[in-house]
Amino acid sequence: MIKKKVIKKNSNITLSNTKDTKLSIQFNLDGFSFCITNTAETLYFADYIFEEKQITPEKLLSKIEHIFKTDSILQKDFSSVLVVHQNNLFTLVPNRFFNQNKLTEYLNFNIKTLATDYITFDDLPSIAAKNIFVPYVNINNYLFQNFGEFEYKHHLTILIEKLIFIHNSKEKNVFVNVSNDNIDIVVLQNKQLIFSNSFYFETKEDFIYYILFTFEQLKLNVEEIELYFTGLIEKESEIYNITYQYIRNVFFLESKNNIFKTLEASKHTNYILLGS
Numbered sequence: 001m002i003k004k005k006v007i008k009k010n011s012n013i014t015l016s017n018t019k020d021t022k023l024s025i026q027f028n029l030d031g032f033s034f035c036i037t038n039t040a041e042t043l044y045f046a047d048y049i050f051e052e053k054q055i056t057p058e059k060l061l062s063k064i065e066h067i068f069k070t071d072s073i074l075q076k077d078f079s080s081v082l083v084v085h086q087n088n089l090f091t092l093v094p095n096r097f098f099n100q101n102k103l104t105e106y107l108n109f110n111i112k113t114l115a116t117d118y119i120t121f122d123d124l125p126s127i128a129a130k131n132i133f134v135p136y137v138n139i140n141n142y143l144f145q146n147f148g149e150f151e152y153k154h155h156l157t158i159l160i161e162k163l164i165f166i167h168n169s170k171e172k173n174v175f176v177n178v179s180n181d182n183i184d185i186v187v188l189q190n191k192q193l194i195f196s197n198s199f200y201f202e203t204k205e206d207f208i209y210y211i212l213f214t215f216e217q218l219k220l221n222v223e224e225i226e227l228y229f230t231g232l233i234e235k236e237s238e239i240y241n242i243t244y245q246y247i248r249n250v251f252f253l254e255s256k257n258n259i260f261k262t263l264e265a266s267k268h269t270n271y272i273l274l275g276s
Contacts, residue, residue, distance in 0.1 A: 023078040023147075026155065026273050027139070028086035029054045030180045032067055034074070035259075035273050042259040042274060044073070053180075057136045064139060068146065081150035083143055084272060088182065088198045090133035090154050098130050106132050122157040126164045127193040131157045156184055156196065158272050164191050172220060175253065176211060177271060178231035178239070183207065185214050194218065204238045212246060222246055228253040230271035 021043065025034045030053055036044040048067055054060040068074050091110045103119040113119070113134065122131040133154040140152060163175050167188045177184040181202065187195040195218055199210040215222055226249040233240055235252075244250050254267035255275045 019077050019079055021078055022080045022082065023074075024082045024084065024273055025143075026084040026086060027060065027064065027136075028155075028179065028182075029060055032064055033270065033273060036073075036078070042257055045259055045263065045270070045274065046071070046073070047270065057138055060136065061138050061142060065142065068142075074146075078147070081143070081147045083140070083150055083152040084155050084158055085133065085135045085139075085152060086155035086179070086272075087134070087136075088200065090131055090156060090198075092124075092156075092193075092196060093130050093132060095128045095130065103132050107134070122153050124157060124160060126161060126191070129193070131160075155272050156198065159184055160186060160193060160196060162271070162275050163188060164193070167191055169226075172218070172225055174211075174214070174220065174225055174227040176227060176229050176231075178229060178233040180232060183210060185211065187214070187218060187220075204242045207239045208242045208246060211243060215247075223248045225249065226251060230268045230275065232269065234266065 020038060022037050023034060024037065025032070027033070029050075031047065031049045033045070033047040035042050035046075050063060054063060089107070089111055091106050093106050100121075103121065104113055104117075107113050107119060117134050118137045119132060119134055121133065124131060131154050135152060135154075143150060159177055163186055167173065168191075169188075170190055172187055172189040172194060175186040175188070177186070182198060182200055184198045185195065186193070195214060197214075199206075201207045201210065211227075212222075214220070215225070225247070227243070227247050228251050229240070230253050240250070252266065252268040253271065253275075255271060257267075257274045257276045259274060260267045
């Protein structure tokens with residue numbers, strides 16, 4: 001089953017005028033969400049949550065096909081479309097070491113790739129690096145049938161770009177983006193990327209282990225460094241409480257997106273699509 005949560009900011013958006021708007025889609029094995037924006041603001045946001053994790057890209061595609069068939073808004077025309085692939089099939093490589101002919105070799109340091117995998121990369125000029133990743137090609141092909149040409153990126157590319165844009169501290173800061181069973185950890189200083197990785201977790205002990213391991217490896221002081229959460233985490237949650245037991249300065253990174261005025265969700269959630 002699929003649970004849907006939809007919030008409209010502009011009640012006049014019948015979406016007959018979508019040709020002047022941008023559609024941004026984000027999906028992973030746990031869910032599918034999208035927002036519609038114009039040059040000034042986010043007009044619409046929808047979030048679909050799968051009650052069960054989709055084990056394969058094929059099963060994920062089946063869910064997405066159902067959403068497209070039943071959600072009339074996604075059947076409209078848009079001026080541009082951005083598709084965000086959220087998965088752990090990635091690695092970051094500095095430009096000085098990057099060779100486009102060795103994408104598979106880079107990825108094989110972190111994950112096991114298949115001969116049939118399509119591998120691509122995002123350019124991150126703000127950190128002089130490339131994000132090499134495996135997109136869900138079957139879903140890209142389906143979306144191409146619906147929209148024609150579109151831009152697609154890895155979710156960590158979007159997250160790093162947004163964090164660097166808003167970051168203005170000379171000190172090291174830790175950012176943790178939380179999904180259902182995955183966390184992205186990004187460490188910045190002076191708008192420079194110090195560390196970035198994603199980790200799968202099942203328990204709150206797993207969750208805090210990866211955070212503390214990052215602190216230890218980077219020699220960060222748990223009494224001084226500021227940690228900012230985004231994503232699926234609230235102050236009442238077990239994972240927040242166990243983090244606060246070990247790290248003194250814990251905050252939520254809140255978005256300034258006006259759609260949160262009508263959104264029944266905390267301002268730090270859905271940061272990749274709605275963060276600003």
